[in-house]
Amino acid sequence: MKSTKGSACPVERGEEEILLRYCAGTLAAEGAAQLEGHVTSCSRCRMWVQEQQMVWRALESWELEPVTADFDAALLARIAREKEARPGWRGWWERAVGAWSGGLEWRVAVPAAALALLLAAGLAVTNPFRGEPVETAVRLEAREIEQAERALEDLEMLRQLEPPEEDKKL
């Protein structure tokens, strides 16, 4: 146990990464059992694992706020508005709505979403969440333009999404 080279201690070997995987529960059962034997007898590793588990628990205590109820409606309304602005997309949308057997819900949902968005824009004047409320509408317009400009950038980025990692694993 004294020699770093032949040591079974990940901390001594500078290979704490295996302890991280042990704590995350992503080690294979056999490796985990073996490491557990070491951890119970090694104070340095035990300390490391305890601290990591405390971090784990601290992160798990982080509660989240619920998602705004009209999130989907707002998104669908934005998509619908984009289609208005860019007729090339309209065909896809109309085919999609027409092809889908539950299309009725969309036909209701999209205008409803648009209405919700209008209401939201109106409410934004007094909405404490947003910083400069009166400018909201103007800024939305500016954002639309910015987003359209970003579409090309997106395409470029998404084209680079070829993942050799997945192939390597097979």
Next chain:
Amino acid sequence: MMAVATFEHDAELMLRVRDGDAQSFSLLLAKHRGPVIHFLYRMIQNQAVAEELAQEVFLRVYRSRASYEPTAKFTTWLFRIASHVALNHIRDGKHERHQESLDGEGTEGIGRQVASRAPTVEQEMVRESRLAEVRRTVESLPAKQRAAVLMHKYQEMDYAQIAAALECSESAVKSLLFRAYETLRAKLAHLAGRG
């Protein structure tokens, strides 16, 4: 087995979106909206901004449907977009603008939540201060380390997936995670000792 089934299912849905099926987009949205918003919230620590950025993420998913190829696991692809959006937002310095409202509305909101169910005022305060410390510490991490930890801890993504999402090597991910957890251990490990 689960992973394979999920992979095929999500990718299949996305291919249907590509072919014009609006319902498949709704299904993907319903399934991934929560994880994406939560990831962005933990990155930015402002709920309203996180939701705005999540809208952008799904808009990008939608816009790129025509060129979508199921070469990666769908969630990896999705979190690549989400990371990209979050890191851009932070890089552009938009992040700082929200600091005021973060302290204001955020803490107040937590206080209210806790008040409705915690037994004593003292326990509330301890809990609140612990949560604030967790948030502050995570926020203090460099953005890429933060993204790596959040995907590792909350999305349970493996190194290869995180590497693909952050456009770096697996060894870079190991290093990001190692440094991030080192900081977190140094700053948060004492929290558990407080009961």
